[in-house]
Each structure stands twice: as C-alpha cells, then as structure tokens.
Amino acid sequence: MTKNWWKHLILIVGTIVVLAPFYMMVSYSFKSPGEIDRGEGGFFGRQEMMVDPRCVALRQPNRADIEAARTRFTGQADTEIQAALLAEAEADCSMRPVVFNYSKAFTEAPLILYLLNGVIVTVSIFLIQTLVALPAAYALAKLKFWGREAVFGLVLFCLLIPVHAIALPLYIVLAKFGLTNTYAALIVPWTISVFGIFLMRQFFMTVPDDLIDAARMDGMTEFAIVWRVMLPTAVPALLAFAIFSIVAHWNDYFWPRIVVTGNRELFTPPLGLREFKGDGDGSFFGPMMATATIIVTPLIVAFLLAQRRFIEGITLSGMK
Amino acid sequence: MSGLQIDAVEKDFGETSVLKGVTLNINDGEFVSLVGPSGCGKSTLLRIIAGLETATRGTVSIDGTDVTHVRAADRNLSMVFQSYALYPHLTVAENIAVPLRMRQMSTTQRLPVVGGLIPGTGPLKRDISQAVRHAAEMLEIGALLDRKPGQLSGGQRQRVALGRALVRNPAAFLLDEPLSNLDAKLRVQTRAEIAQLHRKLKATFIYVTHDQVEAMTMSDRIAVMMGGEILQCAAPEVIYEDPNDIRVAEFIGSPKINILPLEHTNDGVVLLGRVLDWPMPAGMPHLMQLGLRPEALRLVEGPSKLRGRVVHFENLGSEIFAQVVLYDGDIRLTLRATPADRQRLSLGKEVSLEFELRSGLIFDTAGKRLRMAEVKTRAAKEVA
Known part of the structure; x- marks a missing residue:
C-alpha cells in the first residue's frame, strides 16, 4: 500500500480528470444562475427561492388584467392593483433553483420528444446491427465456405475506415434517395456494424463446435442455431457490443446534425442541447446542464445494470 | 429401430x-x-x-x-x-x-x-x-x-x-x-x-x-x-x-501383449536362441513374431524357455503384474501372476518363465496373423 502510493495518486488524479466535468454538470444543474456566475454555493447551491424573470415578464399585468381583477381588490387604485398583481406573479414565478433548472429543461425544448427520438434511433440501430451481425459472425466463425477468409479480411479492412471519411458520400446517397430529415437517415447508415461482426465472430470462435453439432443433431436449421443457441450463449458479448453501440449513437452529435436540418421533430438529445446555447438573451447554464444530466442518466443506469448481467453472463454460462 | x-x-x-x-x-x-x-x-x-x-x-x-x-x-x-x-x-x-x-x-x-x-x-x-x-x-x-x-x-x-x-x-x-x-x-x-x-x-x-x-x-x-x-x-x-493383426493384439489387452521374435530354421523353431519343440508346417516364413498374453506366462522353478530378472512390480491386490527383462535379447516381458506367487516375485529376483505353445499367437513380420503356424490350430486339425 505504502509502496504503491504513487500508483494510487496517478489513479486518483485520473479519476478527478474524468469525473470533474460530470461533477460540474450535476452541480450546475442544481444551482441558480447567480450562483453559477459567481461560482459559489458548493455542490448543491443554497437552494434559496429565486424568481424566474422571464416568467414574471410574461405575466406583466395589462389594462384588461387590472379591470378583471378589480372585483377582488375593491376600492383600490389602479397602481395598487397593478402592484398587487405583480407581487402575485412574482410569488407564482419563484421557485427553488433545482426545480427551475429541471422544469426549464423539459419546457424550454421538447426534451421528452428528443429522448424518445434518441431511444427510437439507438434501439433500431442496435436491433438491426444484431440482426445482421449475428448470422454474419456465425458464418465467419463456424461455417466452412469458399472465400471465408477473404470476407473476414474485408470486415477487418472496414474497421479501419473512419466514419467521417465516408460521411459526405453517405449524405449524398441519402439526399439522392430523398431520405434526409427522416428516421431512416439517422438509422440506415449504421445498420451494418463491422465492429459488431468482428466482436461477435471472436466470441463465437470460443463456442465449442460440439454445441453446434448437438443442435444440428437435435434438428435445428442453421438459422435456428444462430437465434436459439448462439444468441443466448453470446449474451455477455452482445451486452458489451450494446454498450458500445448505444453509447456511440445516443451521444452522436455529428451525424444527426448533418442529416437533420431544421426539422425539430427529429432532433436527438445531443441536438436538443443546442437549444440552451446562450444567444442574445443571456446564458442558460442551469437548464442546459439539467438537460445534459437527463440525457446521460439513462446511459449510466443502463451501463450499471448491464455490468451486473455482464458478470453473471460470464460466470453462469456453464460452458467449458 | x-x-x-x-x-x-x-x-x-x-x-x-x-x-x-x-x-x-x-x-x-x-x-x-x-x-x-x-x-x-x-x-x-x-x-x-x-x-x-x-x-x-x-x-x-x-x-x-x-x-x-x-x-x-x-x-x-x-x-x-x-x-x-x-x-x-x-x-x-x-x-x-x-x-x-x-x-x-x-x-x-x-x-x-x-x-x-x-x-x-x-x-x-x-x-x-x-x-x-x-x-x-x-x-x-x-x-x-x-x-x-x-x-x-x-x-x-x-x-x-x-x-x-x-x-x-x-x-x-x-x-x-x-x-x-x-x-x-x-x-x-x-x-x-x-x-x-x-x-x-x-x-x-x-x-x-x-x-x-x-x-x-x-x-x-x-x-x-x-x-x-x-x-x-x-x-x-x-x-x-483371436486377433487378425498384431496391431489389434497390441491395442486390445492391458497390460499389452508380449511380442517375441521367432525364427524358423532347418533345426526347427528358434526362440531367443533356444530350439522349441514346435511342429511348424512347411511354407512358413523364416522370421515370425510370437505374441504371448501376460496371463499365458507362468512362473516355474528350475530351467525353462525364458529366464530373466524382475525389474518392475505392480501389485493390484487380486493380481500381480511383473515386468521381467530376459537375459537373451534384452526383451521386457509382462507377466500376470496370482497373489500366491507374490513371495516368488521381488525386485531384482531371477525368475524362470514357461508358456503353453497353444497359447501363443503367431504373426508374420508385417503383422498379419499366421494361423497355420500355430500349435492349437494344428492340434485341432489332428483331432478332427
């Protein structure tokens, strides 16, 4: 322990570097704008009641409001009624900073819709990737056919191609088919994952041949073997792939930004974050960080759950 | 079915x-x-x-x-x-x-x-x-x-x-x-x-x-x-x-069958320099191999066909397997003995071994069985 203090020091520094942005994100999502600007209030902020100036501005009483309120405030002058209404508005618009940030996150932009889009896109991508990768990986790992090594070589080759290099041709193809600003544009380019094929192939190589032969003797077709034997035994590997795939596409900003132009109905969560980008009317760091927190929470929860299943999957597989 | x-x-x-x-x-x-x-x-x-x-x-x-x-x-x-x-x-x-x-x-x-x-x-x-x-x-x-x-x-x-x-x-x-x-x-x-x-x-x-x-x-x-x-x-x-081939005889049976070289000369059948009283039919090859299962060998007192020294000894309780290196030709034989023979077998002890001619299996040098050369087949024929 004492001998290894420097290792621990390096690990602690690394942890801080990784966790600091998350700390800032969560902390900002709790604090009032003033606390964020002044950099005070610790992690949670003081959570004093604050008034939302925009809310008050929107409820500024006009002539008609004063006339309508006259019955409640009998015998008072107009200015007094106006002041009373303003005080009511301020009371209604005051809230704790954490409530302000998180309610703003959902009301300022249709965050629920964005989250739903994110789920539709990432889940569709992952399902279709699985649908393609499992049979492909099975064929590459366990079936003997002419040209198998060449095909596997191509898979490895495709792993070397960076996404951004082929983004423009992909965009042009999608545009020619009139598919930009559709779910298809967000999903179709990612449905064949060579990484997925490679990962599953490597896992299938470790599945004993006897298991596949047993399945054949039991009357299964090759497709039945893929879905009834290989898929259940490959759950740990598939979970690992799911983490890669879902994190990558949930957090992807680059591709949705390219193929979704203007149509806010199709925005994914990272595109939604842009809505809080401080334009002329001041910064919205609190709600923005609240949105960011909401966006990453499902991933972290999913990862923690998957991690448990991941370990169970390995220890309970019962294979030699 | x-x-x-x-x-x-x-x-x-x-x-x-x-x-x-x-x-x-x-x-x-x-x-x-x-x-x-x-x-x-x-x-x-x-x-x-x-x-x-x-x-x-x-x-x-x-x-x-x-x-x-x-x-x-x-x-x-x-x-x-x-x-x-x-x-x-x-x-x-x-x-x-x-x-x-x-x-x-x-x-x-x-x-x-x-x-x-x-x-x-x-x-x-x-x-x-x-x-x-x-x-x-x-x-x-x-x-x-x-x-x-x-x-x-x-x-x-x-x-x-x-x-x-x-x-x-x-x-x-x-x-x-x-x-x-x-x-x-x-x-x-x-x-x-x-x-x-x-x-x-x-x-x-x-x-x-x-x-x-x-x-x-x-x-x-x-x-x-x-x-x-x-x-x-x-x-x-x-x-x-009754194996057809020496490889079958060697594979089946534990311990393995003993194989000894056998010569067919004008003097008769020679095993490790000793002429055996073996009625060999004509037309048999000059060189042959004799297969003897461990249970075909038995311990005897005094002079015998095979003499050697016990070099290894396995007592399984119900039976005893002893490995004997023969003085002639430095050949190792495995012998199955009963517990009654135990005191006659100890490491380094000199032993004499005998076997019945009819229990020997004869193979040619390529390993094919030569049933014609075997004693029991001829004996059976004579009886018939």
Whole structure:
C-alpha cells in the first residue's frame, strides 16, 4: 500500500480528470444562475427561492388584467392593483433553483420528444446491427465456405475506415434517395456494424463446435442455431457490443446534425442541447446542464445494470 | 429401430486421407464400439454416420435407405458428445425437450406467447413434458429438471446428455467418448448403466472410445480402427483371443501383449536362441513374431524357455503384474501372476518363465496373423 502510493495518486488524479466535468454538470444543474456566475454555493447551491424573470415578464399585468381583477381588490387604485398583481406573479414565478433548472429543461425544448427520438434511433440501430451481425459472425466463425477468409479480411479492412471519411458520400446517397430529415437517415447508415461482426465472430470462435453439432443433431436449421443457441450463449458479448453501440449513437452529435436540418421533430438529445446555447438573451447554464444530466442518466443506469448481467453472463454460462 | 450400413467410406481432409475405405454393417439393436488410438479416424467415421461430415467417397445407409447426402437433422440419429454439449442457457428439462420441440412443433408453435394460441400446442407440450419426465426418471435425474447445466456435476451433465439423446426414438444412438470426462469410479458405474440402457432400449448403439476396457465390457462387437481402416470387427472375446493383426493384439489387452521374435530354421523353431519343440508346417516364413498374453506366462522353478530378472512390480491386490527383462535379447516381458506367487516375485529376483505353445499367437513380420503356424490350430486339425 505504502509502496504503491504513487500508483494510487496517478489513479486518483485520473479519476478527478474524468469525473470533474460530470461533477460540474450535476452541480450546475442544481444551482441558480447567480450562483453559477459567481461560482459559489458548493455542490448543491443554497437552494434559496429565486424568481424566474422571464416568467414574471410574461405575466406583466395589462389594462384588461387590472379591470378583471378589480372585483377582488375593491376600492383600490389602479397602481395598487397593478402592484398587487405583480407581487402575485412574482410569488407564482419563484421557485427553488433545482426545480427551475429541471422544469426549464423539459419546457424550454421538447426534451421528452428528443429522448424518445434518441431511444427510437439507438434501439433500431442496435436491433438491426444484431440482426445482421449475428448470422454474419456465425458464418465467419463456424461455417466452412469458399472465400471465408477473404470476407473476414474485408470486415477487418472496414474497421479501419473512419466514419467521417465516408460521411459526405453517405449524405449524398441519402439526399439522392430523398431520405434526409427522416428516421431512416439517422438509422440506415449504421445498420451494418463491422465492429459488431468482428466482436461477435471472436466470441463465437470460443463456442465449442460440439454445441453446434448437438443442435444440428437435435434438428435445428442453421438459422435456428444462430437465434436459439448462439444468441443466448453470446449474451455477455452482445451486452458489451450494446454498450458500445448505444453509447456511440445516443451521444452522436455529428451525424444527426448533418442529416437533420431544421426539422425539430427529429432532433436527438445531443441536438436538443443546442437549444440552451446562450444567444442574445443571456446564458442558460442551469437548464442546459439539467438537460445534459437527463440525457446521460439513462446511459449510466443502463451501463450499471448491464455490468451486473455482464458478470453473471460470464460466470453462469456453464460452458467449458 | 434399424440397421446401419457403411459402404467403402473414404474421407480426405485436403491431402491427408483420414478414412481409407471403411465398410461396416451394423445390425438392428447391436452395440458396436469403434475403438482405436487417437487420430485413427473413429470420430470422423461417427461424424460421417451422423451427417456432421460428408464422406469424400462411399455411402451410408440407414435401414436400407441411402442417407449419404441427407443432412444431420433429417437422419433421425441421436448423438452424445464427449463435452456433453448441453445448451447452457436452458434448464435440464428444456435441454432434454429440445429434440422433441424442434421435430414435433412448428416454428410458430415454438414462439413464446403466440405459440400457445395455436390449436394443438397445449396437448403437444404436455406430451413433450411427459416424455422428458419419463427420460429423466429412467436416468434418475428427475430432481434436477429445473437446474441449469452450469449447476450440475460432470456425471449429472452426462446423464442429461444421454436423456436428450434417448427422449425420442432414433434409428441409432451415436456416442462419442461419452465417459472420458468422468472420474474413474463414475466411469465404471456409468459404463454398466449404458450397457443396461442398451439392453432395455434394444436400440442400435455406435460407441466411439479409445478405452479398450469400455469397448470390451459393453459391446456386442468391436471394430478396431487404425490408420483410417477397420482392422478387425468381431465380438470382444474374438478380438482378444483371436486377433487378425498384431496391431489389434497390441491395442486390445492391458497390460499389452508380449511380442517375441521367432525364427524358423532347418533345426526347427528358434526362440531367443533356444530350439522349441514346435511342429511348424512347411511354407512358413523364416522370421515370425510370437505374441504371448501376460496371463499365458507362468512362473516355474528350475530351467525353462525364458529366464530373466524382475525389474518392475505392480501389485493390484487380486493380481500381480511383473515386468521381467530376459537375459537373451534384452526383451521386457509382462507377466500376470496370482497373489500366491507374490513371495516368488521381488525386485531384482531371477525368475524362470514357461508358456503353453497353444497359447501363443503367431504373426508374420508385417503383422498379419499366421494361423497355420500355430500349435492349437494344428492340434485341432489332428483331432478332427
């Protein structure tokens, strides 16, 4: 322990570097704008009641409001009624900073819709990737056919191609088919994952041949073997792939930004974050960080759950 | 239930020829063991019978129907694998049910929820679970039906694999070294159980093993394979007592048969420089080999045909195996003695050995059996 203090020091520094942005994100999502600007209030902020100036501005009483309120405030002058209404508005618009940030996150932009889009896109991508990768990986790992090594070589080759290099041709193809600003544009380019094929192939190589032969003797077709034997035994590997795939596409900003132009109905969560980008009317760091927190929470929860299943999957597989 | 015919089956893996024309007829209800050292092609032959490999040349027929180009799933054979190959994600009951589900239920009937709505699924499922329970009771694994293979011991997994094979009525059972992953004690027990199972089911069993004891104790017939060929296929006692080939004689029998050089000269038959009183017919080759089983040798007092010194000694309680190095030719012989002979055998002690001429097996230098040269054959002829 004492001998290894420097290792621990390096690990602690690394942890801080990784966790600091998350700390800032969560902390900002709790604090009032003033606390964020002044950099005070610790992690949670003081959570004093604050008034939302925009809310008050929107409820500024006009002539008609004063006339309508006259019955409640009998015998008072107009200015007094106006002041009373303003005080009511301020009371209604005051809230704790954490409530302000998180309610703003959902009301300022249709965050629920964005989250739903994110789920539709990432889940569709992952399902279709699985649908393609499992049979492909099975064929590459366990079936003997002419040209198998060449095909596997191509898979490895495709792993070397960076996404951004082929983004423009992909965009042009999608545009020619009139598919930009559709779910298809967000999903179709990612449905064949060579990484997925490679990962599953490597896992299938470790599945004993006897298991596949047993399945054949039991009357299964090759497709039945893929879905009834290989898929259940490959759950740990598939979970690992799911983490890669879902994190990558949930957090992807680059591709949705390219193929979704203007149509806010199709925005994914990272595109939604842009809505809080401080334009002329001041910064919205609190709600923005609240949105960011909401966006990453499902991933972290999913990862923690998957991690448990991941370990169970390995220890309970019962294979030699 | 039906017979199996393997006709001139050859198998090449690239340049190497693994099976060189194997012909074997297996009768309905017969227990045949394929036995041989590793790499002799016995597993490949079994996989060709199963349909998991295709033969390069030759045909496989089940009950007279040519199935050479029929895929494994449609051959109606069951197989038990060395590694058991249980589905790790299914319970024992589900594992045993798989062959029935895949064969009797349609794809839609197998679907989790929708399947239950299709008419006929319910009774079918009941039939299957009854068959599973029946198979499990036969193998005494009824209490394990809800467990996963990962929670079972090796012996229990082996039984589940057997259950999966016998839950339906296959044309034949193929067993690929099913006992080799069990510990010695369990192996002996399961050996007897498989033999009993065969008697009970009266089904055709083809059993691959490299363990000659398994082959000897369980089989109706043993096919001894070496170098991609069947050297001899006969009942266990024939294989042991009357082998056709020196390789069969050497492979079957533990400890191994003793081989001594034999010369046929003008003076008569010479064994290690000593002329034997051996009536050898004319036309026999000059050089031959004499095979003597360890039990054919016995200890004697005084001068004898073979003299040597005990160099190794194994007392198994019921019997004693001693290795004796002969003074002539530096040849090592294994001798089986009874416990009564124990004090006559100790390390370094000089011993005299005798054997009956009629118990010797004669082979030519290429290893083929020379029955004409043997004493007992001639004696039998003279009597006749």
